[in-house]
């Protein structure tokens with residue numbers, strides 16, 4: 026085969042050549058495509074960074090670029106979106122974290138604030154406690170306390186070593202009793218009566234001496250003030266002294282026990298009246314924890330004794346009450362029309378009518394020449410003896426009028442307060458009142474309120490129609506009787522005067538009272554006397570004074586017969602420098618003596634104390650005398666006097682004051698004085714729901730409660746004195762059950778700053794006013810606002826009852842929204858009312874809510890039974906299958922408002938008065954039809 030000669034080159038045919046050329050071209054094309062592909066991949070890789078920098082200067086030709094950039098832009102967008110989302114998520118998380126930190130910080134701050142508040146409260150409590158202890162002379166400094174502790178320890182050690190001390194041995198047996206009852210008074214008593222019978226007493230004597238020393242201290246400071254009077258002033262804590270004078274020596278021991286019981290009871294009362302005093306009782310609570318058999322037995326025996334004592338005590342109380350009753354009856358019997366006391370007169374009226382000025386004028390005209398006529402300034406009152414009144418009214422006395430009362434006692438503080446405080450068992454101790462009315466203004470709100478109070482207490486009154494001199498053109502004749510001055514006035518003045526009088530008479534008639542000018546009054550029991558006066562010129566004042574005397578002696582002689590039994594009321598409680606807390610009282614009957622043991626109503630329970638001094642102001646001419654007061658051993662009614670005694674801090678103005686007489690049981694008297702306040706508690710609503718009421722005095726509280734009772738405003742709590750935090754807490758109880766009653770009606774009292782802050786924080790409303798009417802107005806306005814808001818809030822959920830009939834042939838649209846003509850056959854149809862029908866299977870089929878009511882193409886809110894037929898539009902809620910007339914219900918079906926239990930409750934609580942009696946009956950009917958429980 027090798028030898029085979031080379032094949033000669035075969036000449037290719039034309040066809041072959043053509044085929045080869047095509048194959049080459051094909052191959053070249055393939056290679057070109059391959060190259061292009063590789064190149065495009067390279068370009069896309071290279072273009073990514075280029076695209077990310079839009080500012081790239083080497084941008085290719087736009088056409089080529091737009092063609093090639095399609096896929097990279099989408100990716101870019103997705104990436105940016107992703108970045109954005111991540112950014113947002115990061116921000117959200119940061120925001121959440123910030124909020125959480127803020128909330129945490131807020132909670133911490135809140136916690137700290139609360140802690141701080143509690144700390145402050147504790148501090149304040151401690152301060153008060155300290156102050157109290159200081160006052161009582163029981164306060165010990167740290168070093169004293171430490172010394173006491175050391176002594177205690179020493180004593181303990183001595184006892185453990187077997188050293189016996191008679192006094193302590195005895196004390197062991199009575200350990201509990203000593204701690205509970207071993208108070209100063211008892212020690213004092215022992216000390217004062219102790220006979221050197223046994224050595225046991227010796228250590229007690231020590232403590233007694235201490236106590237006496239304490240008392241001496243008090244006496245010293247008292248002496249400073251009283252100067253030479255000191256000797257007649259009894260030493261404080263003379264409970265024993267008073268007792269001594271009444272009780273048999275032989276009864277002493279039993280009495281001692283009684284005394285202890287009383288102390289115990291006093292503590293109990295205290296606890297119940299004031300929680301704040303709890304701390305004071307802490308000491309007695311440190312009773313030994315372990316009870317030995319002996320002590321148990323002893324306790325049982327004590328319990329039995331207690332029961333017996335309780336019975337005996339009850340008996341004594343009853344006997345005492347009987348005795349007092351008998352004494353009163355005797356005193357009433359002994360009264361005589363020949364022995365009248367001075368009537369007590371109070372001035373009332375609206376602000377700025379001239380009450381003070383009128384009082385000043387009455388006093389001043391006579392006081393000018395150094396108390397001529399014997400006018401004496403008393404505490405809270407001015408006494409006008411008859412002689413001075415006679416002088417003052419001389420120009421009227423030509424008719425031979427006979428003056429029988431010894432004088433007139435006019436209370437100095439004009440206004441409601443003194444009037445409401447002059448009270449005794451709901452009636453008034455004030456015999457007559459002057460209601461001052463500004464002739465230029467007529468009856469004003471407070472005048473009307475005063476009339477209400479006077480009626481409530483059944484107190485007779487005359488009207489001083491004051492400021493007559495302000496009538497245009499008035500010619501003043503100083504101090505002239507009214508008719509005398511009127512006779513001198515020009516005609517136009519008389520005309521205006523008469524017009525104004527007539528205007529006032531009409532205003533009184535509107536209050537249901539007949540009034541007439543005093544000099545025309547023929548029947549004082551039927552007509553209120555109008556006495557024109559001027560506090561500036563003194564005109565008409567003689568008439569006013571004479572009228573007061575005339576009315577009192579003629580019409581209330583029975584009330585004015587002097588009564589030997591004491592009648593006395595606290596007008597004001599005042600702190601006087603050098604005297605401490607004192608009470609200004611009006612003695613309307615009987616006598617008071619220095620040293621008397623008195624009982625009165627206190628905020629924390631009854632107060633029993635001894636009169637240290639009875640004071641009245643120095644006579645005017647003696648103003649240069651060092652002491653501002655004159656001391657009295659005895660005072661007789663009627664007059665105003667200041668009483669100085671211990672423990673008067675919590676005395677309540679308006680309280681009655683009783684004197685413990687020989688044979689009286691002090692507990693009985695305490696119960697008696699407290700009964701006034703206890704009776705007021707009956708004003709508290711039984712349901713426990715209502716507003717809290719706070720007033721400055723017993724009298725004003727009583728007046729306010731009466732007013733609230735008449736206005737049908739329920740009361741859930743009462744208190745006297747400024748509004749403190751604890752009052753807010755008490756009122757806040759209502760926030761849970763009836764928030765609209767979480768409020769305090771504060772009448773003429775201050776509100777503590779802390780209390781106000783707490784009230785704002787808790788949402789307790791405080792209404793303050795000095796006029797009852799204003800308080801009432803504020804309250805009603807607030808209640809109206811609340812009702813309106815509630816109505817607005819609850820209106821969408823309230824379903825008013827109605828029954829509808831489709832007017833035949835009036836189906837305008839069969840399905841959502843259904844449009845039909847209806848007649849309201851019962852109740853009232855309102856926009857928003859859900860409707861339903863009861864189908865043949867007795868199933869309730871809801872058909873939607875009324876979204877429009879039209880009458881003659883005019884929109885209406887309500888359509889009531891008896892109104893013309895209306896077109897209504899009913900829409901189905903999205904979550905319900907729309908109902909269709911002819912399929913789910915029919916033209917002849919009755920449509921009902923779809924009431925529920927909840928909607929009925931809303932109607933009851935908020936829309937009660939919007940439904941007629943008939944409509945309420947329909948509610949009951951629908952309840953049955955729609956099977957509402």
Ligand SMILES: Nc1nc2c(ncn2[C@@H]2O[C@H](COP(=O)(O)OP(=O)(O)OP(=O)(O)O)[C@@H](O)[C@H]2O)c(=O)[nH]1
Nearest residue numbers: 375376377378379380381382491492495559560561
């Ligand atoms: N022209 C005239 N002014 C009088 C008369 N009485 C009182 N005023 C004036 O009326 C103003 C109020 O008098 P007050 O005596 O303070 O009235 P009030 O009723 O005691 O007032 P309150 O204590 O605020 O309730 C004073 O400016 C008096 O001068 C009067 O008879 N005539």
